[in-house]
Structures are given as C-alpha cells and as structure tokens.
Amino acid sequence: MIKNYLLRHAQVFFYSLGQLTRTPVATFLTVAVIGITLALPAGLYVAIENVQRLARGWEDNGQISLFLKQDVPGSSIEKLAEKIRRLPAVSWVDYVSRDAALAEFKRLSGFGEALNALDRNPLPAVLVVHPAAAYMHPDKLQTLLKDLRRYNEVDIAQLDLDWVRRLHAILELARQGVLILASGLAVAVLLIVGNTIRLAVLNLRDEIEITKLIGGTNAFIRRPFLYAGTLQGLLGALLAWLLLALGLLFLSDPINILAGLYGSRFEAENLGFLATLTLIGSGGLLGWLGSRLAVSRHLRAIEPH
Amino acid sequence: MIQFTHVFKRYPGGFDALRNVNLQIQAGEMVFITGHSGAGKSTLLKLITAIERPTRGEAVVNGKNLLRLPRRRIPYFRREIGVVFQDHKLLFDRTVYDNVALPLIVTGADPHDIPRRVRAALEMVGLLSKEKMYPITLSGGEQQRVGIARAVVNKPPLLLADEPTGNLDSKLSDEILDLFLDFHHHGVTVLIATHDGHLINRARQRVIELKQAELVSDSGAAA
Incomplete structure (x- = not known):
C-alpha cells in the first residue's frame, strides 16, 4: 500500500x-x-x-584612548602613564608620543606630503588604556572612563567600544x-x-x-x-x-x-x-x-x- | 440501483427541468430514456452522476441519497458509475492507452494491474491495436469506443450513456449498441439517453419517455 x-x-x-x-x-x-x-x-x-x-x-578589545592636552610635557605623561598602569582596572597602557602619532598617521593616511607642509605637529599624545579582562564590561568600562577623565592632563577620553x-x-x-x-x-x-x-x-x-x-x-x-x-x-x-x-x-x-x-x-x-x-x-x-x-x-x- | 421519488429539478431563474419524476431501475436492467431535446434527459443523467442536485424529492443511486451526499464523497460515488459522453470527453494530448488508464490512476489502482486491465477494456471495444495512437487520429466511432473503454475499465456496476450514437451512422451505432448489450448481459446496469428510434427498436429493452420535464411513459421491464 x-x-x-x-x-x-x-x-x-x-x-x-x-x-x-x-x-x-x-x-x-x-x-x-x-x-x-x-x-x-x-x-x-x-x-x-x-x-x-x-x-x-x-568587541573584545575594548580600549580607552586618552588624548592628552597639547602642552603636557613628556615627563608628566610618563608619570601619568605609570599612575594609570597601577590602577587595578587596567591591564597595560601604551604611550603614543606626539612624534610617534605623527609618524603613524603619515604612514597610514597617505597624507605624508601634506603634513610635511605644517610647521608644527597638530596631533596630541595618546595613552591607550587596555582594561583588565575582569573589567571588560560596559558598566565597569564606563566607571573607568569617568575616573580617567578626571586627570588634568587628559583632554578627551574616549571609549572605543561606543561606535562598535x-x-x-x-x-x-x-x-x-x-x-x-x-x-x-x-x-x-x-x-x-x-x-x-x-x-x-x-x-x-x-x-x-x-x-x-x-x-x-x-x-x-x-x-x-x-x-x-x-x-x-x-x-x-x-x-x-x-x-x-x-x-x-x-x-x-x-x-x-x-x-x-x-x-x-x-x-x-x-x-x-x-x-x-x-x-x-x-x-x-x-x-x-x-x-x-x-x-x-x-x-x-x-x-x- | 436507481430510485427516484417525486424528484423535481428547478434551475435558477425558475426553469423546471424535471417535474415530479418517479422512477425505479433494478440492478442489471437496461433502460433507454427518450424524448425530445430539452425534455429533461440530460438533467436526469446529471442528477444520477451528482453533477446537479435535485431541488426536491428523494433520489437514491447505488445506495446513496443524492440530497445528502457530502461534496467530498462525490468523487468516490462517481467511481461506481461509468459515463459515456456524446462528445466523448477524451484527452487529446494523451494516447488511447493513457485515456483508458485514467480512471484506474485516479482511483489509485495497483500499478502492476493497470496494463492488463486497460488492454482488456480496449480488447472489448476492439481497439487494442490502436492503444499508442492519439484520439485525434481516430474516427468518430473509434473515439466513442475509447470513451466506452474508459467508462468500463473500472468495472462499474452502473453504466450511463448520453446520446452515445449521436454523430454516428447506423452501422457504427449498431456496433456501439452491441457493446452495451454485451455489458448488460454481463450484469451491468445500463442507462442510455437517446432519441435514436432505430437503436431503441433494435435493442428491445425497457423504454422511458420524458416530455416537457415529466415522465410520460414507461414500457416496464423487458421480457
């Protein structure tokens, strides 16, 4: 059947x-x-x-970029980086000096020649803060961001996760x-x-x-x-x-x-x-x-x- | 097999196609229905095949009350009735074989039995040699015989024919009649609507006459 x-x-x-x-x-x-x-x-x-x-x-490498004020001298930046490094929420800190930032920008942007025409470096120094794994959470990252904003040397603190x-x-x-x-x-x-x-x-x-x-x-x-x-x-x-x-x-x-x-x-x-x-x-x-x-x-x- | 009691059929618009028809046909009988065109012959056949429903009265065919037969049961009801149409109603894009096999395929017959049963039916009507041909290449009489083979391939207990010899000359008509008589002798109930007097005289079977939607005479069962 x-x-x-x-x-x-x-x-x-x-x-x-x-x-x-x-x-x-x-x-x-x-x-x-x-x-x-x-x-x-x-x-x-x-x-x-x-x-x-x-x-x-x-998403996993949420990092906070601290754009520092133009007039902060190199020695203060080193001290600031050291201070931040010791925070429990922070895993490590990369320091990108104004010169290094300029060099990188020249290399990646393709505007090298144009930048040569400027008489001074327009880029700020940047501290890239990598939070500890335990703090990789939206709320905790926000708290850390607020703390970092309080430093006088910091012009703009930006959580790179926002746009993601x-x-x-x-x-x-x-x-x-x-x-x-x-x-x-x-x-x-x-x-x-x-x-x-x-x-x-x-x-x-x-x-x-x-x-x-x-x-x-x-x-x-x-x-x-x-x-x-x-x-x-x-x-x-x-x-x-x-x-x-x-x-x-x-x-x-x-x-x-x-x-x-x-x-x-x-x-x-x-x-x-x-x-x-x-x-x-x-x-x-x-x-x-x-x-x-x-x-x-x-x-x-x-x-x- | 067929029992009509006070059956009326009124079409929308008020036209009476059948008025107070009383009719009883026993299993195994052969009956001719005659009358002028418009007398109600076709309507009677349409009621028996559940194409139309009676407006009033009781109509029982093959044990089924046609007023109460649910729509979804109609296909199964029709499988018990073989119908031969005046215009043959063959499928012209299929071979003679496929036309005759259609009722078997529709009813889900065992595929292994189909060739044997189709050929038996074709042999009965004398068209075995033309099974691979298309109906369009056949003569009118041959097409009618394909229609007959299709109507009987399922071995239905009731066989209806609507003007089966309408377009045929008398020699071909006689051949077709002989086929119907043969089925009758094998116990099939045969009902033929026709106004072909020659056919009726030759068959010597029961004749029912319809006139203006009413049954006016019934010769009674043939001796």
Missing part, C-alpha cells in the same frame, strides 16, 4: 517535472523572478552577517528591516507562483473537468500543481543561492583589498549551512503554499456541467 502510494507520488513528481521542461521559457522566467526576489533579502542578510562577524572581533555598540544597534535595525523586506517579498513569491499555477489550471480546464467526472478527488487533481509550484520555488531558491555565490565571487577581490588596507584577513562568507537550508526550504514552502492557494481557489470554479 505504502509502496504504491510512494510510487504514485513519484509518478506525479516526474510528470510535473516533465510539464515544466515542456515549457522551458515560461518555467525559466518564473524561476528567475522567484530567484531574484529571494536573492534580495538573502543578499542583505549575508551582508549584515558579514559586518556583524567583522565587528565581533573588535552603535554599529551593532544599526545592524540590529537592519536585521529587522531585512525581516520586513523578506516578509513582503515572500508574499510576492506567493503571488508569482499563484499566478503561474492559475494559468496552468485554466489551461488544463478540460482535463480537470474530465478527471472530476471519472471520480478524481480534489487532492488527486491538486497534486501535480503542488509539485509544480514546489519545484519552481525550490529552483528559484537554488538560483537565489547561485546569484549570491556569484555576487560574492565578484566582490571577493575588492573585499580582500579593503580588508588588507585595515591589516585584516577578513573574508566574506556566503550563507551558512542552516541559512542555506532555510533559504531553500522557504523557496519550496512558498512555492507549495502559492500553488495550494491558487489551485484551491480555481479548482472550485471548474465543475463538470
């Missing part, structure tokens, strides 16, 4: 596949529209994931945006598949009528359309994945160059295994649902007379 049931389903599956290949242009167009529609939110998701992955690396946090907040917002976009586009896929299946149902009007006359149940008549819709959804999702992979391949060189400029070996990644499964699953599910809605609506209208 079960074997026959599976065999019948396999027959319908191949029948539906055959129907799709019999109209290759129409099938390709539908699959392409679904693919592009799905690639849009999936692509944004990949972008956000990658930026988030990149930012996660920066803001970035995360922005990414979270973008993630919600992708979710909304994806919901909207999911409805679009439903409509695309629904419309394709609607035309297929109307084309097979006679066949459906005859099948009803000889005792075909609605489930039997629906089946090939459901397979066709699901197949189109799955193929669309595969195409979306392919488009993403191609896009990343296209962007990988510029990304490597950009990462290299920041001294990073960051490489953009495509959808992970689970996300890929989700993409393909959503494609199939949307295809199934779209055809199910369309078939049920139009099947009722076709009755023998």
Whole structure:
C-alpha cells in the first residue's frame, strides 16, 4: 500500500517535472523572478552577517584612548602613564608620543606630503588604556572612563567600544528591516507562483473537468500543481543561492583589498549551512503554499456541467 | 440501483427541468430514456452522476441519497458509475492507452494491474491495436469506443450513456449498441439517453419517455 502510494507520488513528481521542461521559457522566467526576489533579502542578510562577524572581533578589545592636552610635557605623561598602569582596572597602557602619532598617521593616511607642509605637529599624545579582562564590561568600562577623565592632563577620553555598540544597534535595525523586506517579498513569491499555477489550471480546464467526472478527488487533481509550484520555488531558491555565490565571487577581490588596507584577513562568507537550508526550504514552502492557494481557489470554479 | 421519488429539478431563474419524476431501475436492467431535446434527459443523467442536485424529492443511486451526499464523497460515488459522453470527453494530448488508464490512476489502482486491465477494456471495444495512437487520429466511432473503454475499465456496476450514437451512422451505432448489450448481459446496469428510434427498436429493452420535464411513459421491464 505504502509502496504504491510512494510510487504514485513519484509518478506525479516526474510528470510535473516533465510539464515544466515542456515549457522551458515560461518555467525559466518564473524561476528567475522567484530567484531574484529571494536573492534580495538573502543578499542583505549575508551582508549584515558579514559586518556583524567583522565587528565581533573588535568587541573584545575594548580600549580607552586618552588624548592628552597639547602642552603636557613628556615627563608628566610618563608619570601619568605609570599612575594609570597601577590602577587595578587596567591591564597595560601604551604611550603614543606626539612624534610617534605623527609618524603613524603619515604612514597610514597617505597624507605624508601634506603634513610635511605644517610647521608644527597638530596631533596630541595618546595613552591607550587596555582594561583588565575582569573589567571588560560596559558598566565597569564606563566607571573607568569617568575616573580617567578626571586627570588634568587628559583632554578627551574616549571609549572605543561606543561606535562598535552603535554599529551593532544599526545592524540590529537592519536585521529587522531585512525581516520586513523578506516578509513582503515572500508574499510576492506567493503571488508569482499563484499566478503561474492559475494559468496552468485554466489551461488544463478540460482535463480537470474530465478527471472530476471519472471520480478524481480534489487532492488527486491538486497534486501535480503542488509539485509544480514546489519545484519552481525550490529552483528559484537554488538560483537565489547561485546569484549570491556569484555576487560574492565578484566582490571577493575588492573585499580582500579593503580588508588588507585595515591589516585584516577578513573574508566574506556566503550563507551558512542552516541559512542555506532555510533559504531553500522557504523557496519550496512558498512555492507549495502559492500553488495550494491558487489551485484551491480555481479548482472550485471548474465543475463538470 | 436507481430510485427516484417525486424528484423535481428547478434551475435558477425558475426553469423546471424535471417535474415530479418517479422512477425505479433494478440492478442489471437496461433502460433507454427518450424524448425530445430539452425534455429533461440530460438533467436526469446529471442528477444520477451528482453533477446537479435535485431541488426536491428523494433520489437514491447505488445506495446513496443524492440530497445528502457530502461534496467530498462525490468523487468516490462517481467511481461506481461509468459515463459515456456524446462528445466523448477524451484527452487529446494523451494516447488511447493513457485515456483508458485514467480512471484506474485516479482511483489509485495497483500499478502492476493497470496494463492488463486497460488492454482488456480496449480488447472489448476492439481497439487494442490502436492503444499508442492519439484520439485525434481516430474516427468518430473509434473515439466513442475509447470513451466506452474508459467508462468500463473500472468495472462499474452502473453504466450511463448520453446520446452515445449521436454523430454516428447506423452501422457504427449498431456496433456501439452491441457493446452495451454485451455489458448488460454481463450484469451491468445500463442507462442510455437517446432519441435514436432505430437503436431503441433494435435493442428491445425497457423504454422511458420524458416530455416537457415529466415522465410520460414507461414500457416496464423487458421480457
């Protein structure tokens, strides 16, 4: 019994596949529209994931930069650095002198020649404070930041984590945006598949009528359309994945160059295994649902007379 | 097999297609329904196949009360009835074999049995040699016989035919009639709607006449 049931389903599956290949242009167009529609939110998701992955690396080394007043002499800076070094919340302190800061800026910024034109060094000396591991917590870092601001020599004290946090907040917002976009586009896929299946149902009007006359149940008549819709959804999702992979391949060189400029070996990644499964699953599910809605609506209208 | 008691059928707009029809057909009978076009023959067949529902009265076919038959049970009800249509209603993008196999596939018959059963039905109507052909390449009489093979491939206890010889010459009509008589002799209940007097005279079976939506004469069961 079960074997026959599976065999019948396999027959319908191949029948539906055959129907799709019999109209290759129409099938390709539908699959392409679904693919592009799905690639849009999936692509944004990949972008956000990658930026988030990149930012996660920066989160752990929260550091406080103390920009010192211009007129503080070198000897006082050494003493200040020593004082801060002894704080229990501090692991170590790097001292970047005004000259060193200038040299580094010349090297990294590419403005070397322009800076030579200045008659004095505009950069302040910087103490980079690395908090102890136990103090790597937003509240404790804030307290430390307040303490460090009290020193007279300090002009500006900046917790470098702030912008990472803001970035995360922005990414979270973008993630919600992708979710909304994806919901909207999911409805679009439903409509695309629904419309394709609607035309297929109307084309097979006679066949459906005859099948009803000889005792075909609605489930039997629906089946090939459901397979066709699901197949189109799955193929669309595969195409979306392919488009993403191609896009990343296209962007990988510029990304490597950009990462290299920041001294990073960051490489953009495509959808992970689970996300890929989700993409393909959503494609199939949307295809199934779209055809199910369309078939049920139009099947009722076709009755023998 | 078929029991109609005070059956009325009124279409939207107030047109009466059947008025107070009382009819009883036993299992294994062969019955002709005759009358002018518009007399209600087609409506009667539509009621029996659950394409239309009676407006009033009690109609029982093959043990099922048609007024109370739920929509989702209709497909299963129809599997017990073979129907031959005047316009054949064949699928022109499928071979003769596939057309005849359709009722078996629809009912989920064992796939191993399908070829044997399809060929048996095609042999009965004399079209075994044309199983791979498409209906469009066949003559009208042959197409009608494909329709008959499709109607009987499931071995239904009740066989209906709506003007089965409508477009055929008398020689082909006789051949078709012989097929129906053959089924009748094998115990199938056969109901044929026709206004072909030649056919009715030759068959010598029970005749029911409809006139302006009413049953006006019934010859009674044939001897």
